[in-house]
Amino acid sequence: MPERVFGHIPGYPEDSRFESRAELSEAGVHRPLIAGISGSEREGADSIVLSGGYEDDEDLGDEVVYTGHGGRDAESGKQVAHQRLTRGNLALAHSGIEGLPVRVIRGANLDSQYAPRSGYRYDGLYMVDDYWQESGRSGFRVWRYRLIKLPSIPTRVDMVSEGPGAYSTQRRETTVQRLVRDTAQARQIKALYDYQCQMCGTRLEGLAGPYVEAAHIRPLGAPHNGPDTADNILCLCPNHHVLFDHGGVGIGEDLSLVGADGRLTVHPRHRIDEGHLLYRREHYLD
Numbered sequence: 001m002p003e004r005v006f007g008h009i010p011g012y013p014e015d016s017r018f019e020s021r022a023e024l025s026e027a028g029v030h031r032p033l034i035a036g037i038s039g040s041e042r043e044g045a046d047s048i049v050l051s052g053g054y055e056d057d058e059d060l061g062d063e064v065v066y067t068g069h070g071g072r073d074a075e076s077g078k079q080v081a082h083q084r085l086t087r088g089n090l091a092l093a094h095s096g097i098e099g100l101p102v103r104v105i106r107g108a109n110l111d112s113q114y115a116p117r118s119g120y121r122y123d124g125l126y127m128v129d130d131y132w133q134e135s136g137r138s139g140f141r142v143w144r145y146r147l148i149k150l151p152s153i154p155t156r157v158d159m160v161s162e163g164p165g166a167y168s169t170q171r172r173e174t175t176v177q178r179l180v181r182d183t184a185q186a187r188q189i190k191a192l193y194d195y196q197c198q199m200c201g202t203r204l205e206g207l208a209g210p211y212v213e214a215a216h217i218r219p220l221g222a223p224h225n226g227p228d229t230a231d232n233i234l235c236l237c238p239n240h241h242v243l244f245d246h247g248g249v250g251i252g253e254d255l256s257l258v259g260a261d262g263r264l265t266v267h268p269r270h271r272i273d274e275g276h277l278l279y280r281r282e283h284y285l286d
Helices: 021-027 087-098 184-192 238-245 274-284
Strands: 004-006 037-040 044-050 063-067 102-107 120-135 141-149 157-161 168-172 204-206 209-211 213-216 233-236
Touching (some): 004 037, 021 120, 037 087, 044 063, 044 087, 087 120, 087 141, 102 141, 120 274, 184 213, 184 233, 213 238
Parallel strands (some): 044 102
Antiparallel strands (some): 004 157, 037 044, 063 141, 120 141, 204 209, 213 233
16 A cells, blocks of 8 residues: 655645546545545544535635535435544544644635636645534534644655555654643633642643643634633643543533543632533533
């Protein structure tokens, strides 16, 4: 089986054009002839094609809200069942966790001002900034992914050999991109908890002082549009921040931890919006 490449394909820079899916596959820019996601659950997703196949897709150019695969009727193309976090959907989530770049290809059938007039166009590398589940336009649960375009700088390139009985990797510039926001509101919450995690009580102390992260319960930015306010911020250690962002741990109605032992510690002067907690449970917990 051909090596899976995470990053640019040599000889095919951004803005490369292709007349068909067959040409895309032959070039190695997007291997599958039909599937919109190229990848595996174990290694991650290396490329996606935006071609208007799913009604919930949103194309904003340098930002894409992409709908996962599954649940569509083969004849009508309409969503008729819930999607699951398996196969290509899980591969995209894995790329988000590992910080792997994803090649984005747009097709002429895409209803977007950024679509090519004909055929397919390779539009560069994107990172999976977030993923969650929600009810789509047809009323069924779908998995959605926010992808943000990466600047044109040297990027990580991983090649995975999937031959029978063999597993090998070649890695270059293994940089994982992870955004940690720090605002005035976030700093106030950290100080209120004396830099201790609200889930485990850990206080990390470095040479330059204590370290803890601010986690937004309802994520900032479209399509979540969570506010940067104290009632939407938690003070978490890096481990619990990552688990919280990726659905490994949640917060129940009674503030008990979902997926872990214990209960969320809440300072008397910190009011947490129950609506934000409900949003997180509905979109990030399976």
